Amino acid sequence: MSAPFLHVEDLAVSFPTEDGVVKAVAGSTFSVSKGKTLAIVGESGSGKSVTAQAIMGLLNRNFADVSGRIVLDGTDLLALDDDQVREMRGSVMAMIFQDPLSSLHPFYRIGDQLAEAVRVHNKVSKSEARARAIDALHRVGIPSPDKRVDDYPHQLSGGMRQRVMIAMALINSPSLLIADEPTTALDVTVQAQITELMSELQRETGTTLIIITHDLGVVADMADEVCVMYGGRVVEYAPVNEVYYRPQHPYTHGLLASVPRLATDRVDRLDPIPGNPPSLINLPSGCVFHPRCSRRDEVSGDLCRTEEPALVSVATDHLVRCHLAQAGATGGAR
Numbered sequence: 001m002s003a004p005f006l007h008v009e010d011l012a013v014s015f016p017t018e019d020g021v022v023k024a025v026a027g028s029t030f031s032v033s034k035g036k037t038l039a040i041v042g043e044s045g046s047g048k049s050v051t052a053q054a055i056m057g058l059l060n061r062n063f064a065d066v067s068g069r070i071v072l073d074g075t076d077l078l079a080l081d082d083d084q085v086r087e088m089r090g091s092v093m094a095m096i097f098q099d100p101l102s103s104l105h106p107f108y109r110i111g112d113q114l115a116e117a118v119r120v121h122n123k124v125s126k127s128e129a130r131a132r133a134i135d136a137l138h139r140v141g142i143p144s145p146d147k148r149v150d151d152y153p154h155q156l157s158g159g160m161r162q163r164v165m166i167a168m169a170l171i172n173s174p175s176l177l178i179a180d181e182p183t184t185a186l187d188v189t190v191q192a193q194i195t196e197l198m199s200e201l202q203r204e205t206g207t208t209l210i211i212i213t214h215d216l217g218v219v220a221d222m223a224d225e226v227c228v229m230y231g232g233r234v235v236e237y238a239p240v241n242e243v244y245y246r247p248q249h250p251y252t253h254g255l256l257a258s259v260p261r262l263a264t265d266r267v268d269r270l271d272p273i274p275g276n277p278p279s280l281i282n283l284p285s286g287c288v289f290h291p292r293c294s295r296r297d298e299v300s301g302d303l304c305r306t307e308e309p310a311l312v313s314v315a316t317d318h319l320v321r322c323h324l325a326q327a328g329a330t331g332g333a334r
Contacts, residue, residue: 111149231288
């Protein structure tokens with residue numbers, strides 16, 4: 001079996017604050033194969049975006065304590081210095097952020113911003129960089145790209161700005177693309193267009209894709225594998241069909257149960273998870289999900305409240321962090 005294109009092992013990220021240490025990510029492990037799509041899902045504060053920022057090298061090393069391994073195509077990113085990571089960012093790996101309006105510079109034309117992204121990593125003339133910018137806008141479906149290249153961000157709609165961000169991320173043909181909530185600020189129709197555009201471009205380029213989202217509809221449409229995070233931990237990791245049809249962790253069950261369904265006889269279509277996500281400064285003892293878990297009483301004794309479960313294999317390529325899964329585990333703990 002070939003090595004995964006991206007392998008994250010025992011990733012931990014914490015930040016000191018006046019109120020205490022924020023344990024944003026704790027011992028997360030997952031992989032994604034070349035050309036595949038991994039969706040990282042979970043509520044706000046689960047550690048999704050911090051995980052993405054750690055992979056991209058966007059965390060300030062003077063402030064954040066980052067440990068573990070992030071191996072991209074054989075290179076441990078955490079072993080590189082800031083200059084080496086900066087050289088890879090935008091060329092080998094790129095990121096699409098949630099809010100394109102705040103990500104794009106308001107006082108520079110979009111063509112100039114795209115051209116700058118080209119020239120930072122390539123020795124090309126201004127005219128060649130501009131030509132690549134126009135071509136990139138054409139690839140993401142922006143009409144009259146030779147004219148829109150001279151527009152400012154505020155002259156574009158939200159959907160068009162997100163297309164510009166996708167163009168900027170892909171303009172140097174990165175091997176890894178991370179999209180952090182790429183459709184959150186858009187209306188439903190535009191969300192579908194952006195999702196389809198990203199899927200189409202991935203098929204064309206073979207780029208490995210990580211989607212950070214809380215939208216399980218996006219996951220179903222785009223993902224090959226799913227990594228479910230809660231309280232800074234990976235609680236379930238499996239192929240997308242396994243997660244949807246055979247979820248093993250109570251939190252994953254809860255996420256799926258809270259999604260509205262069009263065809264149902266139930267009057268109350270939503271079954272929300274009780275309670276709130278935990279404070280990352282004062283995490284619960286034992287399993288971080290146990291205060292909200294409807295099945296904690298099925299575990300004998302006080303195990304859920306006192307001992308954190310390991311991430312164990314319950315089936316081929318299916319990992320779960322839950323005491324209920326321990327008995328049926330097929331492999332060792334991780």
